[in-house]
Amino acid sequence: MRVLVTGAAGFIGSRLSERLLERGDEVLGYDDVNAYYDPRLKEARLARLLPQAGFRFTRASLEDREAVKTAFTDFRPQRVVNLAAQAGVRYSLENPHAYIDSNIVGFMNILEACRHGDVEHLVYASSSSVYGANRKLPFDVADSVDHPVSMYAATKKANELMAHTYSHLFDLPTTGLRFFTVYGPWGRPDMALFLFTRRILAGEPLDVFNHGRHTRDFTYIDDIVEGVIRTLDRVPGPDPTFDPLVPNPASSSAPYRVYNIGSHRPVELLRYIEVLEECLGRKAEMRMLPLQPGDVPDTYADVEALQRDTGYAPSTPVEVGVRKFVEWYRSFYGT
Template identity: 85%
Template sequence: MRVLVTGAAGFIGSHLSQRLLARGDEVLGYDNLNAYYDPRLKQARLDRLLPLEGFSFVQASLEDRAALEAAFDEFKPQRVVNLAAQAGVRYSLENPQAYVDSNIVGFLNILEACRHRGIEHLVYASSSSVYGANKKLPFAVEDSVDHPVSMYAATKKANELMAHTYSHLFNLPTTGLRFFTVYGPWGRPDMALFLFTRKILAGEPIDVFNHGHHTRDFTYVDDIVEGVIRTLDRVPGPDPTYDPLHPTPASSTAPYRVYNIGNHQPVQLLRYIEVLEECLGRKAERNLLPLQAGDVPDTYADVSALQRDTDYSPSTSIETGVRRFVDWYRDFYGT
């Protein structure tokens, strides 16, 4: 297939692009290489893709509608995976406008481009953040997600609503994927594992929010990519079991689906730090702090819908995943 991957120089996007190319797909990567975090890391990911047969690249933003539509028209993708977005819960408290520009305006441009070019299937990144203030665990795709606690989460919830509208009005098949705390080699420097590793190796204290008592459904990047590919290959149709008298956010009478992709094994942050210490062979000096604004105490993915429809659920343990990250980090940074 010809697959357009936005955010191809990003953490998940670069891994996904490699997997698609390895199975023989053509991939057009689309990324603006912005400076939200070190562009050198993004360029290093991209440099691994550029020599591969079947890969081409456009540097531009989702908000640049003309550039996006030109990329669609030249490449003529059959399917699209939209991973480009302004990421980060905490940064959304400082710069909410960036989230509207990329995650709302940019996503609308994606939807319009797909609508007018007969795209077979749009798969897009949502987030576990949409569950917001929900307390019922595990989080299931059938649950209400009407109480986000950050602007980032609100824009991801908006993406799901916008996608449904286009699925309903224009019969555009869309699948939203709620990712749960992704980690692994080539990860994002603003995420906890990367921050902790850098500071522990430098002998600096690490900030441990909520005194380390919150839990996260840490999900290894290869498991995320497998879930993306399984759903990309499964074009949704109308859900024959959908009952408009008892609606669910997970499906519709339109060709629309939403899935959780998580490890469905929440781990306390303190345990995550212990595993990292074991892999590094060093103890962390911990600066214990209260829960940050915009964060939630716990995440835990119910992946039964993903398992039912794709026969897949993530399974990589944090012991395995953190070790692979540390091996990559030491090699990449020479530490």
Template identity: 85%
Template sequence: MRILVTGAAGFIGSTLAHRLLARGDEVLGYDNLNDYYDPALKDARLARLLPQPGFTFVRASLEDRAAMERVFSEFKPQRVVNLAAQAGVRYSLENPHAYIDSNIVGFTNILEACRHNGVEHLVYASSSSVYGANRKLPFAVEDSVDHPVSLYAATKKANELMAHTYSHLFDLPTTGLRFFTVYGPWGRPDMALFLFTRKILAGEPINVFNHGRHTRDFTYIDDIVEGVVRTLDTVPGADPNYDPLQPNPGSSSAPWRVYNIGNHQPVQLLRYIEVLEDCLGRTAEKRLLPMQPGDVPDTEADVEALKRDTGYSPSTPIETGVRNFVEWYRAFYS
């Protein structure tokens, strides 16, 4: 298939592009290579993709409507995976306009382009952050997500609502994936594993928020990408069991779905740090701090819906995933 992957120089996007190319798809990568984190890492990810047959690349932003329309007109993607976004909970407290530009205006451009170009299926990144102030665990797609605690989360909730409108009005099949904490080789420098590894190797203290007591559903990148591919290949239709008198927030009478994509194995942050210390052969100096604004204490994904509909089955324990990351990190920064 011809597949457009936005955010193709990003962590998940670049890994997904490799996977799609390996199975014979033609991939157009789309990314603005912004400096939210070190562009050199994005360049390095992209450099591994550019020589591969079947891969082409356009540097542009989601909010650049003319560039978006040109890509759809010329490449004519059959399916689209929208992973480009302004990411990060904490940064949304400092620079809210970046989130509106990319995650709202940019996503509108994606939806309009898909609508007018006969795209068979749009898969897009949502986030576990949409669960916000919820405390019922595990988080399930049937739960309410009406109480976000960051603007980032609010934009992701908005994406799900916008996609539903297009699915309903224009019969555009859309699937939103609520990513839980993704980690692994080629990961993001603003994420805990990357930050901790760099500081521990440099002999610097690490900031451990909520005194390390909170839990996260850490999910290895290969498991995530496998789930994205399975979702991309499973085009949603109307849910025959949808009841408008008792609506299910995870499905619809339109060709629209949202799924959790996680590991369903929450790990306490202190345990995650222990595993990292074992892999590095060093002990971290921990600076224990209170929870940060916008954070939630715990996350855990109920992935039964994704398993049922696509056969998704995450299998990588954190001991394996963290070791793979440390090996990559030492090789990349040697």
């Protein structure tokens, strides 16, 4: 297939592009390689993709409507995976406009391009952050997600609503994927595992929020990518069981689905740090701090719908995933 992957220089997008190329798909990567975090890491990911047969690359932002339109016109993708977004919960308190520009305006451009480009299936990144103030665990895709606690989460919820509108009005098959705390080799430097590893090796204290007592459904990168591919290959149709009198938020009478992709095994942050200490062979100095604005105490994915429809559920334990990250980090940074 011809697959357009936005965010192809990013953590998930670069690994997904590799997997698609390995199985023989043609991939157009689309990314503006911005400076939200060190662009050198993004360029290093790209450097692994650019020499490969079947891979092309467009350097532009989602907000650039003409660039998006040209990419679709020239490449004529059959399927699209939209992973490009302004990420990060805490940064959304500092620069909310960046989230509207990329996650709302940019996603609108993708939807319009898919509509006019006769795209067979749009898969897009949502987030576990949409569960917001929900305290019922595990998080189920049939649960209400109407109480976001960050602008990042609000834009991801908006993406799901926008996608449903296009599925309903224009019969565009869309699948939203709520990712749960992705980690692993080539990961994002603004996320906990990367920050903690750097600080422990530098002998610096860790800022441990919520006194380390919150839990996260840490999900290994290869498990995430496998979930993306499984859903990409399964084009949704209208849900024959959908009842408009008791509507299920995760499906529709339109060709629309939403899934959680998480390990279904929440781990307390202190245990996560303990595993990292074991892999590094060093102890961490910890500075205990309260829960930060926009953060939630716990995340825990119910993946029954994903397993039912694709036959897949993530399985990599943190002990394995953290070790693989540390091996990559030491090799990449020479520490």
